[in-house]
Amino acid sequence: MLELEGARKTYPGVRALQGVDLGVERGEVHALLGENGAGKSTLMKVVAGAVTPDAGQMTVGGSPVPLGSLEAARASGVALVYQDLSLVPQLSVGENVLLGRWPTTRWRTVAWEELHAAARRHLGRIGLDVDPRRRVDEHGMAERQLVEIAKALSGDVRVLLLDEPTSALSDPEARRLFGIVRDLTASGVAVVYVSHRLPEVLDIADRISVLRDGQLVGTVRAAEVDEARLAKMMVGRTLGRGAAAPAAPPAGNGAPAALRARGLARPPRLKPVDLELRAGEVVAVFGLVGSGRTRLARTLFGLEPATGGTLEVAGRPVSVRAPADAIALGMGYLGEDRAAGIVPRMTLAENITLASLPRLGRGVLLATGQERQLARRFADELGIRAPLERRAGTLSGGNQQKLVLARWLCSGARVLVLDDPTRGIDVGAKEEVFRLVRRLAGDGAAILYLTSETREARELADRVLVMAGGRIVRSVDPDAPEEELMAAAGGVHG
Amino acid sequence: MAEVTTERRARLLDGIRKGAVRVATAAGGRGGAVAILLLLVVGFFIATPDFLTADNTRNVLRQYSVPAILAVGQTLVIVSAGIDLSVASTAALSGSLMGVAFAHWGWPEPVAVLLGLAAGFAVGAFNGFVITRLKVPDFIATLGPLAAVRGVALLVTDGLPVPDYGRAGEGRRVPESVATLGADSVLGIPLIVAVAAACALFGWFVLSRTKLGRAAYAIGGNREAARVSGIRIERSKFWIYVISGLLAAVAGMMLTGRLASANALMADGMELQSIAAVVIGGTALFGGEGGVGGTMIGILIIGVLANGLSILGVAEFWQRVVNGLIIVAVVALAQWRRRAATRGSGGLKPSPPVDEGQDT
Numbered sequence: 001m002l003e004l005e006g007a008r009k010t011y012p013g014v015r016a017l018q019g020v021d022l023g024v025e026r027g028e029v030h031a032l033l034g035e036n037g038a039g040k041s042t043l044m045k046v047v048a049g050a051v052t053p054d055a056g057q058m059t060v061g062g063s064p065v066p067l068g069s070l071e072a073a074r075a076s077g078v079a080l081v082y083q084d085l086s087l088v089p090q091l092s093v094g095e096n097v098l099l100g101r102w103p104t105t106r107w108r109t110v111a112w113e114e115l116h117a118a119a120r121r122h123l124g125r126i127g128l129d130v131d132p133r134r135r136v137d138e139h140g141m142a143e144r145q146l147v148e149i150a151k152a153l154s155g156d157v158r159v160l161l162l163d164e165p166t167s168a169l170s171d172p173e174a175r176r177l178f179g180i181v182r183d184l185t186a187s188g189v190a191v192v193y194v195s196h197r198l199p200e201v202l203d204i205a206d207r208i209s210v211l212r213d214g215q216l217v218g219t220v221r222a223a224e225v226d227e228a229r230l231a232k233m234m235v236g237r238t239l240g241r242g243a244a245a246p247a248a249p250p251a252g253n254g255a256p257a258a259l260r261a262r263g264l265a266r267p268p269r270l271k272p273v274d275l276e277l278r279a280g281e282v283v284a285v286f287g288l289v290g291s292g293r294t295r296l297a298r299t300l301f302g303l304e305p306a307t308g309g310t311l312e313v314a315g316r317p318v319s320v321r322a323p324a325d326a327i328a329l330g331m332g333y334l335g336e337d338r339a340a341g342i343v344p345r346m347t348l349a350e351n352i353t354l355a356s357l358p359r360l361g362r363g364v365l366l367a368t369g370q371e372r373q374l375a376r377r378f379a380d381e382l383g384i385r386a387p388l389e390r391r392a393g394t395l396s397g398g399n400q401q402k403l404v405l406a407r408w409l410c411s412g413a414r415v416l417v418l419d420d421p422t423r424g425i426d427v428g429a430k431e432e433v434f435r436l437v438r439r440l441a442g443d444g445a446a447i448l449y450l451t452s453e454t455r456e457a458r459e460l461a462d463r464v465l466v467m468a469g470g471r472i473v474r475s476v477d478p479d480a481p482e483e484e485l486m487a488a489a490g491g492v493h494g
Numbered sequence: 495m496a497e498v499t500t501e502r503r504a505r506l507l508d509g510i511r512k513g514a515v516r517v518a519t520a521a522g523g524r525g526g527a528v529a530i531l532l533l534l535v536v537g538f539f540i541a542t543p544d545f546l547t548a549d550n551t552r553n554v555l556r557q558y559s560v561p562a563i564l565a566v567g568q569t570l571v572i573v574s575a576g577i578d579l580s581v582a583s584t585a586a587l588s589g590s591l592m593g594v595a596f597a598h599w600g601w602p603e604p605v606a607v608l609l610g611l612a613a614g615f616a617v618g619a620f621n622g623f624v625i626t627r628l629k630v631p632d633f634i635a636t637l638g639p640l641a642a643v644r645g646v647a648l649l650v651t652d653g654l655p656v657p658d659y660g661r662a663g664e665g666r667r668v669p670e671s672v673a674t675l676g677a678d679s680v681l682g683i684p685l686i687v688a689v690a691a692a693c694a695l696f697g698w699f700v701l702s703r704t705k706l707g708r709a710a711y712a713i714g715g716n717r718e719a720a721r722v723s724g725i726r727i728e729r730s731k732f733w734i735y736v737i738s739g740l741l742a743a744v745a746g747m748m749l750t751g752r753l754a755s756a757n758a759l760m761a762d763g764m765e766l767q768s769i770a771a772v773v774i775g776g777t778a779l780f781g782g783e784g785g786v787g788g789t790m791i792g793i794l795i796i797g798v799l800a801n802g803l804s805i806l807g808v809a810e811f812w813q814r815v816v817n818g819l820i821i822v823a824v825v826a827l828a829q830w831r832r833r834a835a836t837r838g839s840g841g842l843k844p845s846p847p848v849d850e851g852q853d854t
Contacts (some may be wrong), residue, residue, distance in 0.1 A: 281719065303722065327724035335722065341717035345782045354712060354723040357705045364704045 001026040001190040002078070006329070007046050007056035008384050009039075015043040015338045017053065018214040024159065024190045029181060030206035031222070032194045035234055038211040039195045044161050047192070049073030049079035061158060077158030081148050081165060087136045094119035094132030095106040097151045107297040123147070126180045144174045145191025147182070160184065163194045167412040167424040170288035170452040171486065178204050200229045203461060210234055231427055256315030258446035259415045261300065261330075263309035270295040271470040272309060277415065277446045279310040284438060284457035284478070285450040287467030288489050293450045294336060296467065297419040302326045314416065328354055329415075332408030336402065336420040341404040344393025348384065349375035351392045351403050356409040382436065405436060414439065419450045434460060454482045495505045506546075507539065515729035524827050527775055527791045538802035545805055552684055556752070558797035560585070560761065563745035565768040566697035567738030571790045572772050573701065574710035575717070575732060575781025576625070576632040578738045580639035582764035584617045585649040585746030586757075592747055593656035593756030596669050603669040617643055618739020622732035640765065647758035655757045666799060668750055676751015686748050693741055697786040706733055714781020728769060771796055774824045795824070 002024040010370065017039050017066040034040045045051035052068030059065065060076040067292055072153060087096045094116045095102070103114040128146045136144060145165060152160060160180075166174040181204060182192055184424035197199050201208060202222055208285040210233040217233050241475040258279045263272040270292050287293035298304045300311070302320040311318055313329045320326045321362045323333070326475050332355070335341060342351050349475070353360055360374070373387050382402045392403060402422055407414060422430045437460060438477030441447050457464045457478070464476045466488040474488040538545040538651050564581045571578045592610035595601040601609070617639055624635040667673070675685045701707035710731040712720035721727055750756040775792030777784025799820055803813045 197831065252842060301722075322724075323722055323727070324724040324726055333722055340716070340718040343712050343719050343782070345715045346711060350708065350711075354720070354725070356707075357708060359726070361705070362556065366703055366705050366708055411724075 001061060002047070002192075003059045005049060005057050005059075007043065007053050009042055009046065009053045009419060015214050017046070019040070020128065020211065020214070020216045022047070022192075022209060023219075024192055024335065025207075026190055027185045027188050027203050028192055028206040029185055029191045030193060031201040031208045032167060032209035032211065033198075033201060033208055033230060033234055038234070038426075040058055040211055041163060042214075043211065044080060044163050044192070044194060047073070047159075048078055048161055051081070059408060065468075068385045074155065074246050077156055078161065078165065079152040079157045079159070079331060080161040081145075081152045082163055087144055087148060087151070089137035090135060092132055092133050092135055093123070093139070093147055096136055097122050097132065097154055099151065101154075118154075119150075122150045125153060126150050127176070139291050142169050145169060146173075146177070153184075157189060159190045159192065161192045161194075164424055165193070166195065166197065166200060171454065175198065196316035198230055201230070202227065206210075234427065243484070257312070258314060259300070259448070260312040261309060262312075264296075264306050264311060265308040266299050266304055266306050267294065267470075270299055270306075271472050273472050275448075277448055279414070279446050280441055282441045282447045282449055282461050283320070284461030284464045285319070285448060285463055285467055285472070286452070286454065286476075286485055286489060287450070288452055291467040291489065292350040293452070294419055295465050295470070297333065297335070297417050297448070297450050300326070300417050301331060304331070317491065327411060327413070328358075330413055331413065331415045333415030333419065333420050334404050334408070334416070334418045337422055338397055338424065342392040342395075342400050345391055345479070346405060347389050348386060348392055348395070349353050349388040352378055352388075352406045352410050354406050371435040374410055378410045381409060382406045383432070388419075396425075396429075398425040398432065401425060401429070402436070405433075407439075409440075413445070415446045417450070421449075422451075422453075422456065424486075454485050457485065458482065468487060498610065501577035503539070503543070503546075504723055507536065508541045508586070514778065514824060521752045526831050527788060527795065527824065530827070531791055531795050531798065532539070534802065536562070538798065540806055541802070543544045545802055548682070550801065550805070552679075552682070552687075554794075554801045555687045556684045557801070558793055559684070559686045559751070561764050561767045561771065561796070562690045562793045563693045563741055563748065564761075564788055565771040565793050566693045566712025567741035568768040568772050569634075569697060569764075569775075569777060569786050570700060570707075570710060571733050572769070572777050572779060573714050573781055573784055574734050575714040576731060576734065577636065577763050577769065577779075578735065579633065579636040580617055580621060580643055581738060581742040581745075581768055582761040583640050583643035583647070584614055584739055584742035585749060585761045585764065586759065587617070587643050587650070587746065588613045588743035589746035589750035589756040590647045590651045590656060590758050592672070593668055593750055594650055595817070597657035603671065606669055607672065607747065609643045610747045611740060614739040614741070614746070615736060617707070617742070619732070620738035620740065626728035626731050626734065637684045644758065651758045653758060655755050657755065668754055672747050672751040673754060674751070675752065676748050686752055689744070689748055691761050693744060694786050694790055697741075700737065700784055706730055710734055711782055715783070722735055767793075767796060770821045773774065776822060776828060 002022070003018070004022040004359070007017050007020045018041060020039065022043065027225060027366060032040050042051060045055045046056065046067065049068060049070040049072060056067060057064065058067055063076070065076045066072045077245070089098070096325050098115055103111040103118065105111045116132045123130060123132065126146060126149055127149060128143070128166060130139065130143060130147065136147065139147070149162070149165070162215070165177060169177060185191055185360060193201070202225070205222045207219055208222055208225065208230065209219040210230065240306040250294050257276045257279040260277070261273055261275040263274065265272040271290065273296060285293055285296065296306065300320070302322045302325050305321050311320055318329055320329070326333070343354065349372060353371050356374065357366070360371055379388060382405055384399060384402055384406060387398065392400065395403060422433050437447055437449065449456070449460055461478045464478050464485065465472045466476055466485060467472045476485055535546070544550060564585065567581060568578055588610040591613050592606045595609050596603060596606035600771045621636050623640060625632050661813045675689055678685050701710065709720065712723065712725055713727055713730060718728065746761065749760055753760070771792035772784070772789045773779060773792070774795055775784065775788030775790070777788060796817065800813055800817060803816060808816070
């Protein structure tokens with residue numbers, strides 16, 4: 001169905017693709033695996049015509065397609081669902097699904113009834129029940145992702161490219177997506193599926209192509225490989241299993257909790273929540289999309305100040321009205337939206353020290369020498385090897401997350417609120433984030449780890465709190481079976 | 495510096511040509527502006543012997559010192575993703591108030607100068623308050639004062655020049671210190687140019703050596719990340735507008751000194767000149783990058799162009815046309831260079847929209 005040969009693309013200083021071949025058959029799910037920077041996204045964009053390669057040829061269904069033209073790719077039946085969503089948030093779902101192809105009346109005005117009917121049809125095709133008249137920004141990330149897929153499928157699609165489609169989805173939503181993907185392939189559509197999540201790739205894909213450093217390492221049948229083999233192909237070495245279970249949780253030895261919330265609330269999305277976090281402890285908050293998990297994180301950090309309840313840090317009642325208050329109290333925050341964490345045009349050094357400005361020099365002055373030293377120290381500590389004068393925007397996703405963590409180490413944070421920190425980063429980087437979280441806890445930091453993946457919650461945490469419907473509904477032992485977590489999270493949900 | 499002889503002209507010309515080639519090939523947005531400035535200088539140098547003389551150089555620098563001071567404040571504002579349309583009106587108000595206080599009300603000189611500064615502070619603080627507390631977008635929040643502040647200046651002066659030499663007789667004129675800084679020279683260097691240079695140095699210092707400057711880049715570069723990192727966005731923006739207002743006050747008083755008179759309609763249109771200088775100098779209007787150095791190159795481009803064209807006898811109306819077009823041309827060139835840099839060698843080919851993703 002799709003044949004790409006000898007794709008080559010060089011950016012200044014980066015050989016993104018070094019002669020990659022890709023063959024995708026009709027009705028198959030073809031997964032693309034690779035670490036950050038391996039060239040997956042570039043390859044996707046080449047196929048979709050969004051990037052002009054330096055060399056290469058492509059055919060779709062046997063006929064040649066000129067490279068570097070979005071129109072030509074689309075006309076040949078190639079549709080790309082972007083990793084970072086490409087919907088217009090201010091427009092309605094229906095307007096987005098048919099963006100650029102709105103039906104018109106004979107007066108050249110938009111035929112709304114027709115548009116909404118068509119949109120409803122496309123949404124229905126993937127079993128999505130949302131009102132096409134409502135604005136996109138009234139919907140959560142998961143629904144937006146599905147709307148995006150409906151939009152991609154609204155044309156005559158023969159090859160569907162999905163770039164990290166599950167990065168914003170919770171487990172049940174991801175399963176729903178897999179169902180949709182299987183229906184599509186059954187109807188003859190070829191699906192190219194980019195992901196970091198090995199189990200999910202093994203589950204959904206027929207064949208898997210692995211990229212490393214812009215080169216194709218190999219294409220294998222999913223039935224013939226396991227996670228370990230794939231991980232080895234991706235990184236070129238064998239990954240150690242995650243460290244053993246963390247040290248025993250610190251006993252409640254009379255020391256006040258590092259962070260304690262009583263009835264913390266911001267209705268309607270966050271109902272009163274009680275929470276206690278001790279130094280050296282990793283507490284996971286497991287919740288599906290829409291459970292109020294992100295809301296809790298943002299409220300604790302003062303991004304959306306609480307409207308009710310009390311907060312204590314190290315035993316002292318405190319008031320957190322803005323992130324600056326939280327930081328002054330020794331808190332740090334890493335949000336689920338990676339792009340919101342770094343300032344891309346600032347250097348790595350400037351990003352690392354950004355939360356430490358108040359103590360970086362006297363009064364209004366900035367101590368630039370001291371800044372360089374601090375940045376160097378924490379970059380080393382987190383294993384960030386890129387030159388500190390580089391702009392942060394040039395880093396891969398995993399390294400951007402590390403950069404934000406370095407910022408909080410630099411500011412001396414003792415309580416870290418991490419909301420889905422591994423979203424959209426590859427296995428290698430993920431393991432590294434896990435290692436870091438354990439190490440920080442080992443050094444005495446209190447960590448609240450919010451996640452929508454049961455595996456992460458169970459593997460990392462000393463305790464797991466389950467959120468649903470804006471409340472903490474249960475506290476679960478991390479050794480409890482996965483089903484118990486899901487049941488608790490799904491019980492109240494919806 | 496003596497008049498340049500024909501032979502020295504030829505040698506200079508050769509040197510400049512070599513330098514221009516080197517600068518033009520250097521990467522980066524500011525390199526582009528520097529190259530254009532050099533091209534203009536060389537062009538006018540070839541076209542007329544009257545251009546590159548000591549007198550004319552002094553003339554250009556003196557004339558463009560006032561907009562340069564405004565552009566320093568504007569750089570700070572634009573780096574933090576704001577815009578200040580009120581700077582020229584503020585300059586007029588500060589100069590007028592100082593003039594009226596000194597010449598008509600008979601206030602002591604230092605107090606009159608302080609009043610001028612206070613006016614700049616007040617307008618800046620008002621802008622900052624409206625933007626950060628009332629949440630009015632920067633453009634609108636400063637568009638109001640663009641008109642209103644000039645109105646206040648007209649009220650204060652009754653629409654007449656200050657002092658009114660016709661009527662005042664032997665009455666007081668402009669404060670001595672202001673007149674000296676605005677109009678006198680020391681060792682051949684006009685003091686007003688030194689004042690502008692000091693303001694530029696001040697702006698550079700704020701942007702690169704203070705916490706406020708770092709906050710400005712962070713706010714302009716990624717507001718959300720700045721907030722998450724504990725930067726007090728409202729407080730920072732407030733002070734940035736205050737600094738812009740104060741620099742406008744300095745500019746207005748310098749202009750009063752240079753003209754030996756204040757009037758409510760002076761510095762007309764200079765807010766646009768200051769914005770143009772910032773943009774030509776390589777600071778993106780979306781904020782987060784750029785600096786005072788580029789802005790100073792930008793103001794020099796504007797000044798050299800206007801001056802060269804009038805020496806060549808191009809009519810004032812045509813100058814306006816060329817002036818406007820050059821702004822668009824410079825920024826278009828900067829965009830083209832940026833695109834060429836992103837796609838590596840040979841950026842001349844027509845190409846689809848800029849692709850900056852090289853990640854993954």
